[in-house]
Amino acid sequence: MVHYKELGLVNSKELFKKAMEGGYAIPAYNFNNLEQLQAIITACSETRSPRILQVSKGARSYANQTMLVHMARGAVEMAKEISDPAIPIVVHLDHGDSYELCVSCIESGFSSVMIDGSHLPYEENIALTRKVADYAHQYDVSVEGELGVLAGIEEHVQHEESLYTKPEEVEDFVGRTDVDSLAISIGTSHGAYKFPPDAEIPPLRFDILEEIEKRLPGFPIVLHGASSVVPEYVEMINQYGGKLEGARGVNEDQLRQAARSAVCKVNIDSDGRLAMTGLIRKALSENPANFDPRKYLGPARDGLIELMKHKNQNVLGSAGNG
Numbered sequence: 001m002v003h004y005k006e007l008g009l010v011n012s013k014e015l016f017k018k019a020m021e022g023g024y025a026i027p028a029y030n031f032n033n034l035e036q037l038q039a040i041i042t043a044c045s046e047t048r049s050p051r052i053l054q055v056s057k058g059a060r061s062y063a064n065q066t067m068l069v070h071m072a073r074g075a076v077e078m079a080k081e082i083s084d085p086a087i088p089i090v091v092h093l094d095h096g097d098s099y100e101l102c103v104s105c106i107e108s109g110f111s112s113v114m115i116d117g118s119h120l121p122y123e124e125n126i127a128l129t130r131k132v133a134d135y136a137h138q139y140d141v142s143v144e145g146e147l148g149v150l151a152g153i154e155e156h157v158q159h160e161e162s163l164y165t166k167p168e169e170v171e172d173f174v175g176r177t178d179v180d181s182l183a184i185s186i187g188t189s190h191g192a193y194k195f196p197p198d199a200e201i202p203p204l205r206f207d208i209l210e211e212i213e214k215r216l217p218g219f220p221i222v223l224h225g226a227s228s229v230v231p232e233y234v235e236m237i238n239q240y241g242g243k244l245e246g247a248r249g250v251n252e253d254q255l256r257q258a259a260r261s262a263v264c265k266v267n268i269d270s271d272g273r274l275a276m277t278g279l280i281r282k283a284l285s286e287n288p289a290n291f292d293p294r295k296y297l298g299p300a301r302d303g304l305i306e307l308m309k310h311k312n313q314n315v316l317g318s319a320g321n322g
């Protein structure tokens with residue numbers, strides 16, 4: 001077992017406390033490869049934002065789980081070199097789907113895990129989440145649970161419709177599972193097609209969020225599926241041979257409003273995917289004779305840095321808090 005403190009990581013407890021007091025949310029950016037990881041560390045160091053490096057089950061199998069932990073270790077060292085004093089880093093499992101996966105991540109040095117039992121019947125969600133929390137807390141690892149179901153596609157899991165979180169369940173759930181934060185469903189969704197192409201984008205259900213805040217005062221809330229599906233990158237993908245029709249996301253003003261509330265962690269993955277894809281397509285198209293991967297991955301990484309700096313500064317308000 002490698003404990004996360006040996007890797008120079010922190011759990012999310014202290015970060016969430018400060019985010020709650022400061023009226024901002026911490027970005028949770030997913031990474032699967034070197035360029036995404038470099039972008040997160042650089043963007044968050046330059047804006048002095050705390051950050052959560054998020055790893056999914058798919059990322060673990062894509063990059064190799066041993067490699068990923070060493071990448072995270074490298075990220076901590078890189079962060080120390082480029083920002084003084086160092087800004088805290090959390091390594092978090094996104095959408096853990098079993099007790100065994102959470103244990104494996106904790107044993108390899110993760111400082112935070114999500115156990116997603118949101119698709120299970122209520123009592124089964126509680127039992128699974130409690131089991132993970134009991135194990136994780138022995139090692140001071142933070143645990144995120146989820147109530148309510150988000151629409152959209154999250155790697156291999158797809159849901160047609162969102163089921164909003166029921167505020168009347170949250171106190172019972174948090175009390176019985178002992179989770180440290182709770183992901184809720186108030187209208188965000190996974191993927192790049194969050195809303196039907198012709199309909200008006202519906203506002204987030206702030207009424208549900210407020211009711212949850214009343215029932216769980218000071219408790220950290222998490223929003224998944226919070227990409228804005230930045231139109232500039234969707235257009236770039238389409239301009240350079242891609243085909244993304246009707247891709248739309250959550251309005252950034254709505255996310256800014258949510259970040260001022262009990263929402264302490266906001267997951268942004270699709271926007272980074274779109275930016276990288278658009279910029280890689282552009283670079284390949286503009287330089288057809290190039291065959292050096294650095295010449296198209298480099299601009300993609302630079303664009304990702306700009307996107308993340310914008311999110312930290314203008315959407316989440318996390319800049320300057322690291």
Ligand SMILES: [Zn+2]
Nearest residue numbers: 154224225267
């Ligand atoms: Zn998610």
